[in-house]
Amino acid sequence: MFxxxxxxxxxxxxxxxxxxxxVLLMSQPSLSQQIRFLEVEVGSPLFERVGRGVKIxxxxxxxxxxxxxxxxxxxxxxxxxxxxxxxxxxxxxxGISPMDxxxxxxxxxxxxxxCPDITLKFSSVENTSxxxxxxxxxxxxxxxxxxxxEIHSMHLYKEEQALVVYADHPWADRTVVSxxxxxxxxxxxxxxxxxxxxxxxTFSDKIAKSLQSKFESTSTAILLSMVLQxxxxxxxxxxxxxxxxxxxxxxxxxxxxxxxREIKLVFKKYHDNNPSVQKCIxxxxxx
Numbered sequence: 386m387f388x389x390x391x392x393x394x395x396x397x398x399x400x401x402x403x404x405x406x407x408v409l410l411m412s413q414p415s416l417s418q419q420i421r422f423l424e425v426e427v428g429s430p431l432f433e434r435v436g437r438g439v440k441i442x443x444x445x446x447x448x449x450x451x452x453x454x455x456x457x458x459x460x461x462x463x464x465x466x467x468x469x470x471x472x473x474x475x476x477x478x479x480g481i482s483p484m485d486x487x488x489x490x491x492x493x494x495x496x497x498x499x500c501p502d503i504t505l506k507f508s509s510v511e512n513t514s515x516x517x518x519x520x521x522x523x524x525x526x527x528x529x530x531x532x533x534x535e536i537h538s539m540h541l542y543k544e545e546q547a548l549v550v551y552a553d554h555p556w557a558d559r560t561v562v563s564x565x566x567x568x569x570x571x572x573x574x575x576x577x578x579x580x581x582x583x584x585x586x587t588f589s590d591k592i593a594k595s596l597q598s599k600f601e602s603t604s605t606a607i608l609l610s611m612v613l614q615x616x617x618x619x620x621x622x623x624x625x626x627x628x629x630x631x632x633x634x635x636x637x638x639x640x641x642x643x644x645x646r647e648i649k650l651v652f653k654k655y656h657d658n659n660p661s662v663q664k665c666i667x668x669x670x671x672x
Contacts, residue, residue, distance in 0.1 A: 387459065389423040390452040392416055393431065397449050401438045477503055477661040480510040480522035484577045484605040485648065487625055488544075489526065496668050503661050517653050523662050525651040529580050539650040541669060546581065546644040547623040548637040551615050556637060563641045567592045573600070573617030575608050581620060581644055609634070620644065 395405040396416075406413040424431055431445035441449060481489065486507065493505060510516065513525035514533050530538065550556055554572065567574070567589070574595040576582050586593045600616055602608055608619045613633055626636040650669050656662040 386423075386426070387456075389419045389426075390455060392419040393423055393445075394449065394452055394456065396420070396432065396439065397441055397445070400440075475502055475504060475661065476506065477524065477659075477665055478506045478508060478522045479665075480508050480513055480516050480525040480527070482510050482527065482577075483603060484622065484625075485526055487605060487628070488622060492669075492672060495672070496665065499668065500661075500664055503664065513651055517651065523652065523656070523659055524665055526648065527651060528578070528646040528648050530649070530651050535654055537652060537654045539652075539666065539669065541648045541650055544646045544648055545623040545638075546578070546620050546646060547626055547639055548618060548620055549609070549612055549626045549629075550618045550635050550637060551612055552633050552635060554615075554618065554635070556618075557635045559637050561638050561640055564588070564639055564644075565641065567595070567639075570595050570618070575600070575602070575611055575617050575619040577603050577605060577608055577619070577621060578646060579603075580646075584644070622646075 399405045406416045429444040432439040513527045514531040516522045568591040
């Protein structure tokens with residue numbers, strides 16, 4: 386129908402089937418056939434022969450105004466769709482927890498150097514799978530998500546977690562502590578990783594009790610501040626603790642078992658409408 390309207394409008398502009406066919410780069414018989422199909426749809430003739438040209442009928446006049454409006458709307462839709470696609474192609478929404486953000490900063494800076502035209506928007510991950518499915522984020526960086534046939538995951542790395550204590554904590558001179566020894570911990574224990582909290586509850590009721598504090602947070606920066614203020618101790622990423630450790634903070638490695646988080650890049654399998662997603666995936670495959 387759209388092609389037929391396009392042919393109809395061009396004939397109205399040129400006043401001739403021959404000239405319209407030349408502009409549309411099609412044969413005159415094909416053009417005449419398109420108009421016949423359109424006249425069948427409308428139910429009345431659209432043109433009258435006048436010498437070597439044609440004259441639009443009264444019914445044709447009505448259709449002409451409507452057809453122009455339809456074609457104008459189609460062009461506007463194409464433009465808006467392109468602008469939306471272009472806008473999304475230069476914007477990437479990443480869901481990541483505050484605990485992981487610090488360790489990924491060097492990678493994000495490197496990605497920005499390689500793709501300076503792409504704006505990165507960071508959001509906290511709450512329900513990664515749902516956030517991906519409702520398009521509130523384009524990519525998730527997480528260790529926990531709900532498997533879904535529309536979602537794909539890619540391994541990034543495994544990360545050891547360790548205990549961080551304040552400088553004059555009774556365990557400050559320790560370098561290694563077994564997981565079972567956490568039962569003897571007299572301080573409040575802060576954990577930012579939800580999956581590890583669940584594991585601690587199943588591992589030992591006594592350890593779970595140390596988690597029962599009046600203070601909670603999932604922010605790494607806040608947890609470190611709470612340890613510095615001697616409000617308790619925390620289990621955080623070993624690499625993160627090392628970057629902040631000094632005279633005021635001490636890292637103690639956990640063994641038997643050593644808690645490990647597997648960090649994954651999570652994204653929708655079909656993301657053709659946003660080329661930035663594929664650029665990000667390719668980047669993480671290379672680093």
